Every structure is written in C-alpha cells, then in structure tokens.
Amino acid sequence: MxxxxxxxxxxxxxxxxxxxxxxxxxxxxDQRYLAPLFITCILIAGQLSFGFLESxxxxxxxxxxxxxxxxVVARLYWGQWPHLASAYVSGISVGILIRSPAxxxxxxxxxxxxxxxxxxxxxxxxxxNPSNFGICVMLLVAPGTVASLSIQWGNYLLPMIVIWxxxxxxxWQFKRFHICATYVLSFVLFALVRSWxxxxxxxxxxxxxxxxxxxxxxxxxxxxxxxxxxxxxxxxVVVFLVALVEMLLRLNESVYAPFYALFLVGPAANLVEIWxxxxxxxxxxxxxxx
Amino acid sequence: MNRRILGVLLxxxxxxxxxxxxxxxxxxxxxxxxxxxxxxxxxxxxHGFCFQEVAxxxxxxxxxxxxxxxxxxxxxMPEVAAMGAxxxxxxxxxxxxxxxxxxxxxxxxxxxxxxxxGDGAFQDVAxxxxxxxxxxxxxxxxxxxxxxxxxxxxxxxxxxxxxxxxELFRNDQGRGFMRVTEHAGLPPWINANTAIWLDxxxxxxxxxxxxxxxxxxxxxxxxxTTKVMPExxxxxxxxxxxxxxxxxGDGxxxxVTEQLGIHSRRWTLAVVAADLRGTGYPxxxxxxxxxxxxxxxxxxxxxxxxxxxxxxxxFAPKSGMNAAVGDILNQGQFTIYETNISEEGxxxxxxxxxxxxxxxxxxxxxxxNLARAMGVxxxxxxxxxxxxxxxxxxxxxxYLTNGFISADRERNYWxxxxxxxxxxxxxxxxxxxxxxxxxxxxxGYQQKRVWLNDGAGQFFDVxxxxxxxxxxxxxxxxxxxxxxxxxxxxxxxxxxxxxxxxKNTVVSxxxxxxxxxxxxxxxxxxxGTQVRLFWNGLEQVQEVSGGSGFGAQNQRRLHFxxxxxxxxxxxxxxWPSGQIQTLTAPQIGIxxxxxxxx
Numbered sequence: 001m002x003x004x005x006x007x008x009x010x011x012x013x014x015x016x017x018x019x020x021x022x023x024x025x026x027x028x029x030d031q032r033y034l035a036p037l038f039i040t041c042i043l044i045a046g047q048l049s050f051g052f053l054e055s056x057x058x059x060x061x062x063x064x065x066x067x068x069x070x071x072v073v074a075r076l077y078w079g080q081w082p083h084l085a086s087a088y089v090s091g092i093s094v095g096i097l098i099r100s101p102a103x104x105x106x107x108x109x110x111x112x113x114x115x116x117x118x119x120x121x122x123x124x125x126x127x128x129n130p131s132n133f134g135i136c137v138m139l140l141v142a143p144g145t146v147a148s149l150s151i152q153w154g155n156y157l158l159p160m161i162v163i164w165x166x167x168x169x170x171x172w173q174f175k176r177f178h179i180c181a182t183y184v185l186s187f188v189l190f191a192l193v194r195s196w197x198x199x200x201x202x203x204x205x206x207x208x209x210x211x212x213x214x215x216x217x218x219x220x221x222x223x224x225x226x227x228x229x230x231x232x233x234x235x236x237v238v239v240f241l242v243a244l245v246e247m248l249l250r251l252n253e254s255v256y257a258p259f260y261a262l263f264l265v266g267p268a269a270n271l272v273e274i275w276x277x278x279x280x281x282x283x284x285x286x287x288x289x290x
Numbered sequence: 291m292n293r294r295i296l297g298v299l300l301x302x303x304x305x306x307x308x309x310x311x312x313x314x315x316x317x318x319x320x321x322x323x324x325x326x327x328x329x330x331x332x333x334x335x336x337h338g339f340c341f342q343e344v345a346x347x348x349x350x351x352x353x354x355x356x357x358x359x360x361x362x363x364x365x366x367m368p369e370v371a372a373m374g375a376x377x378x379x380x381x382x383x384x385x386x387x388x389x390x391x392x393x394x395x396x397x398x399x400x401x402x403x404x405x406x407x408g409d410g411a412f413q414d415v416a417x418x419x420x421x422x423x424x425x426x427x428x429x430x431x432x433x434x435x436x437x438x439x440x441x442x443x444x445x446x447x448x449x450x451x452x453x454x455x456x457e458l459f460r461n462d463q464g465r466g467f468m469r470v471t472e473h474a475g476l477p478p479w480i481n482a483n484t485a486i487w488l489d490x491x492x493x494x495x496x497x498x499x500x501x502x503x504x505x506x507x508x509x510x511x512x513x514x515t516t517k518v519m520p521e522x523x524x525x526x527x528x529x530x531x532x533x534x535x536x537x538x539g540d541g542x543x544x545x546v547t548e549q550l551g552i553h554s555r556r557w558t559l560a561v562v563a564a565d566l567r568g569t570g571y572p573x574x575x576x577x578x579x580x581x582x583x584x585x586x587x588x589x590x591x592x593x594x595x596x597x598x599x600x601x602x603x604x605f606a607p608k609s610g611m612n613a614a615v616g617d618i619l620n621q622g623q624f625t626i627y628e629t630n631i632s633e634e635g636x637x638x639x640x641x642x643x644x645x646x647x648x649x650x651x652x653x654x655x656x657x658x659n660l661a662r663a664m665g666v667x668x669x670x671x672x673x674x675x676x677x678x679x680x681x682x683x684x685x686x687x688x689y690l691t692n693g694f695i696s697a698d699r700e701r702n703y704w705x706x707x708x709x710x711x712x713x714x715x716x717x718x719x720x721x722x723x724x725x726x727x728x729x730x731x732x733x734g735y736q737q738k739r740v741w742l743n744d745g746a747g748q749f750f751d752v753x754x755x756x757x758x759x760x761x762x763x764x765x766x767x768x769x770x771x772x773x774x775x776x777x778x779x780x781x782x783x784x785x786x787x788x789x790x791x792x793k794n795t796v797v798s799x800x801x802x803x804x805x806x807x808x809x810x811x812x813x814x815x816x817x818g819t820q821v822r823l824f825w826n827g828l829e830q831v832q833e834v835s836g837g838s839g840f841g842a843q844n845q846r847r848l849h850f851x852x853x854x855x856x857x858x859x860x861x862x863x864x865w866p867s868g869q870i871q872t873l874t875a876p877q878i879g880i881x882x883x884x885x886x887x888x
Contacts, residue, residue: 077297115307137308147636155524200726204723208712210717255708
C-alpha cells in the first residue's frame with residue numbers, strides 16, 4: 001500500500017479514500033482537503049485575532065519543510081509523487097504547537113515527523129502519529145531550545161467554543177466523534193481523580209483541556225486513523241488508555257503529559273492490533289483446513 | 291536504487307535528524323578556559339574587569355522582606371508577593387558621591403537611603419531623612435522608587451511607587467525630605483511596579499509616568515474578590531491603568547493620560563523613555579507581563595500613539611519584565627532590551643533585543659529581535675537588565691539578574707503553573723483555582739548573566755568568571771560609579787534576599803569619560819538630554835534617564851568607556867530644550883560637570 005494514502009495523520013484524511021459515502025460523492029469538494037482547510041482556518045483566525053504564532057515565518061518554515069521532505073522521501077521511497085494534505089497538516093501542527101525562539105527546531109521537527117512515517121513502520125503501517133512523534137522527540141532531546149506550553153487562544157471562551165463546534169461537526173462527518181468524546185469524558189473523569197488524590201481544585205485539573213493545545217491534540221492527533229486501531233470499540237479503549245496514562249504522567253507532574261501519553265499508548269495499541277490481526281490471519285487457514 | 295539500501299539510508303538520515311539538536315547544543319556551547327575560582331588579576335587580563343561582592347564590608351546590611359497580603363492568597367503567596375525589591379541611585383545631597391535608595395516591602399519594614407560617605411563606606415540615613423517608614427498595610431508597601439528634580443531646585447526628589455498609596459517626597463536641599471503627596475494630587479491607590487520621570491512636552495518641568503500592574507481598585511490586603519489574576523497568560527488586559535501626570539509647576543500634577551491617548555490596561559512591569567526617533571521628544575516603551583509590549587511614540591508632546599505592531603515590538607506576547615535602552619552597536623541608535631521567561635523544556639519565550647532596522651527611522655521605525663543572533667536571549671526567569679560599559683572597552687555590556695522563587699530545591703511549581711496558565715480565563719483569573727505552592731520553587735536558584743559585548747555583534751556570558759556567582763532571586767539592578775573611579779559598579783536588589791554590591795575593577799589602560807549634566811531652561815535633572823560621543827571613528831549615544839529597567843534607576847551621570855588610546859573628536863550634547871552644545875576633544879578620565887547654557 002502506498003503511504004501517501006495511508007499515512008495521513010488525521011482521521012479525516014485517510015478515511016476519505018475508503019469511506020467516501022454517497023453523500024460525500026455529490027458533495028464535490030475533495031474531503032481530503034477538509035482537515036488542511038480546518039487547521040488553516042484555525043491558524044488564520046488565531047493569527048489575525050491574537051497573533052498567536054511565535055512568528056508566521058517559523059510556521060511557514062515548518063509547513064514548507066514538511067512538504068519538501070514528504071515529496072522527496074515519498075518520491076524516492078515509493079517512486080511516485082504523494083498527496084500533500086497529510087504533510088501539510090503535520091507541518092502546520094508543528095508550526096502551531098512547537099514554541100522556540102530559534103528557526104531550526106521548526107524545520108527539524110517537521111522533518112523528523114514526516115520521516116518517522118517511513119522509518120517507524122511495520123506491516124505497512126506507521127506506528128506513531130507523525131507530529132506527535134516529532135514534538136515528543138524535540139521536547140526530549142532539545143529541551144533547552146523547544147517548549148510547547150501553548151496559550152495561543154488567549155484563554156478566552158469564544159474561540160474555544162467556535163473551535164470545538166466546528167471541529168466536532170467535521171469530526172462527526174468522518175465518524176470519529178466517538179474518539180474525541182471518549183477522550184474528553186475520560187479526561188474529565190481522571191481530572192476528578194487527580195483532584196481527589198492531590199487535593200488541588202477540580203477546575204485546576206480540568207483547566208488544560210480548556211486550552212488551545214488540547215483542541216489540536218484532540219482533533220488532529222488522537223483521531224489519526226493510521227495510528228489508531230480499526231474497531232470503534234478499540235479506538236474508545238485506546239483513547240481511554242491515553243487519558244489514563246496521561247493521568248499517571250500528570251500525577252508525576254509531567255508538563256507535556258498528553259503528548260507523551262499518546263506517544264506511549266498509540267504505538268503499543270497498534271502493535272497489539274497488528275499482532276492480533278496476524279494471529280487471526282494465521283489461524284484462519286488452519287481453521288479452514290480443519 | 292535498491293529499496294533496501296534506500297531504507298538503510300533513510301534510517302541513517304532519520305537518526306541524524308534526531309541527533310541534530312544534541313550536535314547543535316554541543317557546537318553552541320562556549321568553552322570558557324578560565325575557571326570560576328580564577329584570581330581577579332587573571333580575569334582582568336582576559337576580560338578587562340572583575341567584580342567583588344562587598345555589600346556588607348561597606349555597610350550595606352539590607353535584606354528585603356516580602357509583603358503578607360490577604361489570607362485568600364496564602365496558597366500562592368510567594369508567587370503574588372514576588373516583587374518589591376528595588377534600587378535607585380541618586381546623589382541626594384549633591385556632594386558628588388552617588389547614594390543608594392532601596393525599597394522594602396514587608397508591612398512595617400523600613401526602606402533604606404544609604405549615604406555614600408566618600409571614604410568607601412555607606413551609612414543608612416533613611417529614617418533621619420524621613421523616607422524610611424513608608425510600608426504599612428493600610429497604605430501599602432514599596433515596589434520601587436525613582437528620583438527627579440520636579441521642582442527644579444537643584445535637589446532630586448523622590449517618587450515612591452507602591453502597591454498602595456504612592457508617595458512624593460520633596461528634597462529639602464539634601465537635609466531631609468518633606469512628604470507632599472496630597473498637595474501633588476497623586477492617585478490615591480495604585481498597584482504599580484514601574485514609574486519614570488520624563489519631560490514629555492519639553493516644558494522644562496519633569497512629568498511622571500506610572501505603569502499599573504494589578505488593577506488599582508484592588509486592595510491586596512483586603513480583597514473583596516478572588517479574581518485578581520490576569521485573564522490570560524498572554525493576552526491579559528485586566529491589569530492596572532497607566533498614569534501620565536503632567537507637572538503644572540506649582541507642585542501639583544494633572545492626570546493627562548486619557549487626553550494623551552494612553553489607554554493601556556496591560557500588566558506593565560517596566561517602562562523606559564527615550565527619544566527613539568530623533569524627534570527631540572521622549573517616546574515610551576512599555577514592557578508588559580502576560581501580553582505584548584507597547585511602544586508609544588510621542589507626537590510633539592501633545593499625543594502618544596501606540597505603534598507596537600507597526601514597529602514589530604508588539605506582536606509576540608510574552609512576559610515582559612524589563613525595559614532598558616543602549617547604543618550597543620555604536621551606531622548612534624538605541625536598542626531596547628526586554629526580558630521574559632525561559633525555563634528549559636517548559637517555556638522558552640526568550641528575551642528580546644529590539645534593534646532598529648538599518649533602513650528604518652522616524653515614522654518608519656522598525657525593530658528586529660536580535661537577541662538570539664547576538665547571544666542575549668536566554669536568561670532564565672529574567673528580571674532587570676541594564677546596559678553599561680563594564681570594562682570600559684567602548685562597547686555597552688549587559689548585566690542581567692534573574693530567578694523567581696527559590697524555595698524547595700527538589701520540588702518545583704512549574705507543572706501546576708503551566709496547568710492553570712493554559713486554562714480558560716475564568717480559571718486562570720481566579721486565585722482559588724490555583725493549586726497551592728506548598729513551598730515549591732519556581733525558576734529559583736538561577737545563575738546571573740554578565741554579557742560582554744565583543745563589539746562585533748556578539749555578547750558572551752562571563753558572569754561566573756568575573757565573580758557574579760550569587761543565585762538569589764534578583765529583581766533590580768542599578769549601575770553607578772560609586773567611588774568616582776571611572777568604572778561602573780553594580781548594585782543588585784534581591785527579593786527576600788540581601789542587597790548586593792559588586793565593586794568593579796577595570797584594567798587600567800581602558801579609558802573613560804563621564805558627563806554630569808544640569809538643565810537650565812530644560813528640567814534641572816537634565817532627564818532626556820542626549821550625549822553623542824565621537825571617538826576613534828565610533829559614535830555612541832546615551833540619554834539621561836528618569837528610571838531604567840525593572841524597579842531600578844541608574845546614576846544620572848552618563849559614563850562612556852573608550853577602550854585603549856582613545857582620541858575623542860567631540861561630544862555633542864542635545865538638551866531637552868533643543869539646544870545643542872558641542873565640546874571639542876573633551877578631556878578623558880574625568881567627569882565633566884556641564885550646565886545647560888542660558
């Protein structure tokens with residue numbers, strides 16, 4: 001299978017080819033562009049209203065790097081030009097989520113994100129959400145240059161409601177709303193548990209999910225179909241586990257708990273599913289024979 | 291190419307990408323061959339100067355106390371009551387020796403006025419002079435002080451900005467101070483962390499600008515609401531109002547803030563005034579916490595126009611805490627240094643060095659942030675920073691102090707801080723939603739920075755080598771030639787820590803010149819006067835300031851380092867009145883006492 005179709009790092013993207021509904025067919029707009037369009041709207045609205053980027057040039061650098069690396073690697077590796085929607089979303093996610101006074105981390109994070117899709121794969125699937133992998137690597141190996149504490153939406157309610165509303169509609173279209181809903185409910189549940197354990201105000205524990213970082217995390221990372229399991233129930237279980245691991249990391253005062261939780265749980269779930277599918281495939285002929 | 295080989299090459303490329311940050315870090319580390327315990331002589335030979343901390347030895351026995359605010363703030367008291375240690379330099383008795391005023395912030399605590407005895411020692415005369423007992427819970431506590439001769443009698447008067455009732459003390463010819471707050475018509479209550487004297491309309495009378503931090507309706511000792519925190523970590527506009535108080539000349543001040551177009555309610559922590567556009571009028575740069583910086587250009591003394599975004603300084607919101615200007619490239623233009631927060635792996639705002647673009651000037655003024663390129667970007671939780679030629683080599687260096695809360699060394703508050711800071715405004719703005727600090731540190735025990743300007747566009751940190759080894763929670767820094775030796779010494783005020791005095795020793799063949807200015811038709815403090823010095827093909831401009839940096843004020847006197855074997859062509863003095871005075875080949879190695887020609 002060609003990764004240019006499979007390695008899309010949003011739910012919206014990779015669902016498209018296989019799950020074009022009848023409704024989508026008459027809806028002439030190529031839905032692979034919905035995610036890039038949505039995240040671009042977030043970027044433009046945020047930049048115009050809040051000037052929320054570290055700088056526009058850094059974000060452009062992240063996007064351009066992601067596109068160039070995708071083009072070059074896909075061409076070399078698969079011998080054909082890739083569709084660039086996925087790389088665009090990765091680049092723009094990096095450009096928004098990474099914060100650094102320097103330029104090079106933006107380019108490097110994008111390059112690592114895209115390359116990871118081609119290197120860290122098994123059974124024709126990549127294991128990590130690309131931008132999640134890139135951001136985690138940068139936070140771990142370049143803590144003196146990179147951070148991701150993002151308060152870009154100004155902590156205000158209205159932008160948050162707009163993003164949640166639009167994001168939910170789009171995610172609903174692609175039948176992935178259950179992932180977001182499960183995660184949000186799990187997060188709130190575990191916030192309650194954390195509050196009980198630490199004695200900190202419940203609202204303090206809930207506070208992070210009201211911030212902009214989580215909007216990107218929820219709509220663009222945890223819903224990535226190629227780095228989540230296939231079954232609906234499995235997807236819910238996985239994001240519940242992500243929230244659980246995040247809680248454990250938070251109890252250990254990890255600032256970037258959601259990124260690290262997905263970094264740990266996502267690939268593990270994928271590997272389990274791949275192993276399970278292989279086992280089922282191996283057992284099926286045997287069962288037929290008997 | 292074979293697919294397998296491609297895969298291997300891709301893996302190598304991938305690993306190389308991951309290793310890149312480590313390689314960059316390694317390459318960017320400067321290896322300093324001289325160890326921290328190196329004798330001063332060796333350090334001087336290498337860098338041209340060396341510091342020795344002598345505060346106690348010379349009689350500066352001061353330790354700052356923090357306020358105890360409303361009990362509703364108890365769980366995050368160290369974070370809220372984290373400011374108030376300030377220092378300003380003044381020659382209050384006109385004896386030719388620079389004196390030191392330091393503020394205290396505990397209820398009932400005393401401020402200190404250290405008189406320079408001229409024999410190497412200092413003596414606290416604050417109580418005798420009537421400027422010590424100014425910190426009470428019913429009238430508030432000191433956050434800082436600035437000196438300016440508002441009545442043009444030749445003696446510097448004292449304005450004390452507070453969380454509480456601000457105070458103005460008129461200097462009675464160096465014999466004592468008279469409290470004239472009510473007569474002056476100052477605002478009844480402010481929660482301010484910065485103020486400066488300036489003559490914004492060039493009428494020869496010093497005006498006063500005050501930058502509010504917490505909203506002025508809040509009495510932090512008797513809170514009627516717990517919603518006292520910023521509504522946003524980066525876009526807050528619920529801070530204190532600003533005041534531009536015009537000096538009417540009869541001891542009274544008039545609030546002209548609104549009519550001058552200053553409407554900001556950002557959380558201002560520092561302000562600096564300087565003629566940034568060559569108009570003759572002082573512009574205002576506001577360094578704001580929880581938001582973008584603001585640059586107010588002065589339109590002929592009748593209006594201030596905010597041009598932060600147009601000039602490039604008001605775009606990226608950070609945690610501005612300092613504003614100081616200096617001509618670091620010896621090109622006759624001011625660069626602005628603004629400090630922010632940098633904590634490895636958590637929050638890397640980076641400090642800003644706003645350098646005017648080469649092609650920009652006047653109304654087309656644009657700034658570029660060259661902090662990273664010039665090596666002065668990361669300074670921890672940075673507070674005050676001041677420009678000054680510390681080794682008299684002819685280039686302005688940069689002294690920065692830092693550190694927010696030094697408590698438990700093993701546990702820090704960053705996780706909880708980041709948790710709430712990213713939340714919705716309803717959560718972040720209410721103190722009851724903030725987790726308890728429980729004795730934890732927040733960017734504590736930080737190493738200071740003494741950035742040496744190499745004259746070629748790079749600064750490098752020599753703090754540990756030249757003797758600046760303290761790790762107190764630094765707030766304010768003031769530079770002054772305390773013993774009239776032709777070198778800049780450094781006084782540092784630390785939150786809940788001791789006052790430090792770093793006595794400077796500079797290599798003998800580095801020359802200097804200084805100018806002590808007194809206005810005539812201009813304000814007598816000569817605040818706003820520019821001296822442009824031309825020597826050895828270089829040009830450096832300095833301006834007399836009525837306050838610079840977080841909670842600080844340097845000596846009024848302008849000090850120029852000249853390097854080795856200088857040949858001074860001329861010094862051009864532009865007084866606030868507009869009068870230009872030129873000194874041809876002024877003598878080096880002395881303080882020129884200049885009075886504005888009648």
